[in-house]
Amino acid sequence: MNLNTRLLKTLGFSWLAFLITGLLISWFFAIPTITVLIDRSYCPPDQWQQVSQTYTNLYRQHQRRQLRLQTVILFSNLGQDVFVSPPMPAVIQTLSTYGHSDKQRQTELQKAYSKTQLLDCR
Numbered sequence: 001m002n003l004n005t006r007l008l009k010t011l012g013f014s015w016l017a018f019l020i021t022g023l024l025i026s027w028f029f030a031i032p033t034i035t036v037l038i039d040r041s042y043c044p045p046d047q048w049q050q051v052s053q054t055y056t057n058l059y060r061q062h063q064r065r066q067l068r069l070q071t072v073i074l075f076s077n078l079g080q081d082v083f084v085s086p087p088m089p090a091v092i093q094t095l096s097t098y099g100h101s102d103k104q105r106q107t108e109l110q111k112a113y114s115k116t117q118l119l120d121c122r
Contacts, residue, residue, distance in 0.1 A: 031065060031066070031067065031068045032067055032068065032115070033067075033068040033069075033070045033115065034058075034067065034068070034069065034070065034115045034116060034117050035069075035070050035071045035072075035073065035109075035113040035114075035115065035116045035117075036055065036058060036069055036071070036072045036073070036086075036116070036117050036119060037073050037075065037106065037109050037110065037113075037116050037117070037118045037119070038051065038055065038072065038073065038074045038075070038092070038118075038119045038120075039075060039076065039101055039106065039118065039119065039120035039121065040074045040075060040076045040081075040095065040097055040098065040099070041076040041077065041097060041098070041099050041100050041101040041102070041120075041121070042097045042098055042099060042100070043097050043120075043121030044121070047121040048095075048097055048121065049093070050121075051092075051119045051120065051121060052089065052092045052093040054119050055089060055092045055119055056089040056092075056093075058117070059086060059088070059089050062086055069086040070113075071083065071084060071113065072086050072087060073109060073113075074095070075102065075105050075106065075109065076097075076098060076099035076100065076101070076102060077099045077100045077101070077102040077105070078098060078099040080105065080109075097121075101120070106118070
């Protein structure tokens with residue numbers, strides 16, 4: 001009986017140490033999380049290609065777990081689309097641009113989400 005008690009205590013402390021180590025690693029090596037804001041207002045195709053290439057790079061970092069894309073928001077003065085899970089880069093590449101830039105909406109979105117990265121045609 002004494003041997004079983006020691007074994008259970010050892011296993012319990014081992015699992016507790018394993019859990020604490022896992023929590024410390026997740027706190028110190030946390031993956032940065034951002035919200036991507038994409039200004040979908042009209043721009044020439046070559047400039048939109050640059051926007052989509054930047055998004056593709058962010059998406060690849062997301063896949064490699066170097067970065068977490070929490071939300072992707074497409075916006076212009078005519079409305080906005082919110083993607084809770086990041087869309088494939090091909091979706092962004094094939095989008096048509098329309099409308100005008102909406103600085104007020106951009107400011108509101110940047111205030112609503114803590115860490116954002118803006119992709120636009122400038």
